[in-house]
Amino acid sequence: MTGLLDALPSELERRLSPAAPGVQLAESPMLATLSDRREFPAGWIFERKLDGIRVLAVRENGKVTLRSRSGRKIDTTYPEIVDALAAQDCADFTIDGEMVAYAHGRTDFGRLQQRMGLTRPADVARSDVAVTYYAFDLLRLDGTDLRRLPLRTRKSLLRNALAFGAPLRLTTHRNAGGPELLADACARGWEGLIAKRADSLYQGRRSDAWLKLKCSQGQEFVVGGFTEPTGSRKGIGALLIGYYADGRLRYAGKVGTGFDQKTLAELRGRLDELRVDTSPFDGRVAQPTAHWTRPRLVAQVAFSEWTRDGLLRHPRYQGLRDDKKPDDVVRERAES
Numbered sequence: 001m002t003g004l005l006d007a008l009p010s011e012l013e014r015r016l017s018p019a020a021p022g023v024q025l026a027e028s029p030m031l032a033t034l035s036d037r038r039e040f041p042a043g044w045i046f047e048r049k050l051d052g053i054r055v056l057a058v059r060e061n062g063k064v065t066l067r068s069r070s071g072r073k074i075d076t077t078y079p080e081i082v083d084a085l086a087a088q089d090c091a092d093f094t095i096d097g098e099m100v101a102y103a104h105g106r107t108d109f110g111r112l113q114q115r116m117g118l119t120r121p122a123d124v125a126r127s128d129v130a131v132t133y134y135a136f137d138l139l140r141l142d143g144t145d146l147r148r149l150p151l152r153t154r155k156s157l158l159r160n161a162l163a164f165g166a167p168l169r170l171t172t173h174r175n176a177g178g179p180e181l182l183a184d185a186c187a188r189g190w191e192g193l194i195a196k197r198a199d200s201l202y203q204g205r206r207s208d209a210w211l212k213l214k215c216s217q218g219q220e221f222v223v224g225g226f227t228e229p230t231g232s233r234k235g236i237g238a239l240l241i242g243y244y245a246d247g248r249l250r251y252a253g254k255v256g257t258g259f260d261q262k263t264l265a266e267l268r269g270r271l272d273e274l275r276v277d278t279s280p281f282d283g284r285v286a287q288p289t290a291h292w293t294r295p296r297l298v299a300q301v302a303f304s305e306w307t308r309d310g311l312l313r314h315p316r317y318q319g320l321r322d323d324k325k326p327d328d329v330v331r332e333r334a335e336s
Contacts, residue, residue, distance in 0.1 A: 019145035022058035028204025052100035136171035235264030258317030
């Protein structure tokens, strides 16, 4: 074991065990639960909620690989991150983090999306979108499984195991928080906060040991169709979106704002390739100009609230996501 692990107290060292392959550990990331909770006792830490995509990074057997939350290999999209991780003195690790791009001093999912679909080296080289990888957890180090160590210990090991500098950053945290900290985050234009139990183990599932505290509402939705544009608009009128419940795609409304002309044209091209004759939604959707599609695309949508009849109020399109499988999209409900 590395000297970092040798320095652990004996009660923590007993929790260590040989790790599974790094890529295997990266297949099941720990997920946070949406929450309305605002008061927290001692023993919680608070990180900035970044507006990007989840990425797990593995260095093992002389090779670095990046995986999206859904397990897709994305090395060719972010070669500068691969290079920065390959240059580390530490040669064996699995880390969890968030890939972001900045616009006007804030992380911006729409700008990141301009890089997300690029895979050819020439296209990546021409892109003017710089990305940053924020690491916030360490699952494996020198062949050792760290997931049964407390979060605070894992974060300390992460800080000391890697050298951080652009484009790699360490996700900082606060040791206390509450309504005032969230209000300050929202005033700064952040997405919100992630509250985590400092003693939590790393579990490859959604857990209430990690909580999402959002400044505004928004989540992923599955695209099941679109309407024709009207007036001078080109491409599409609106996306018809939904979420899965009990194995059925429930209609959540239509989103017709948040698009530029280029996005409208690109979406029309992708949606035309997915056209089908019948609606994928459970129940009737009263949209006379609707075209139905196979539920393959996942869109990030911001909105003000849910209506009583289960539809979105004031939805706004933010971009497509390729890091989440359509079948995994459900309605997020805040826990107190």
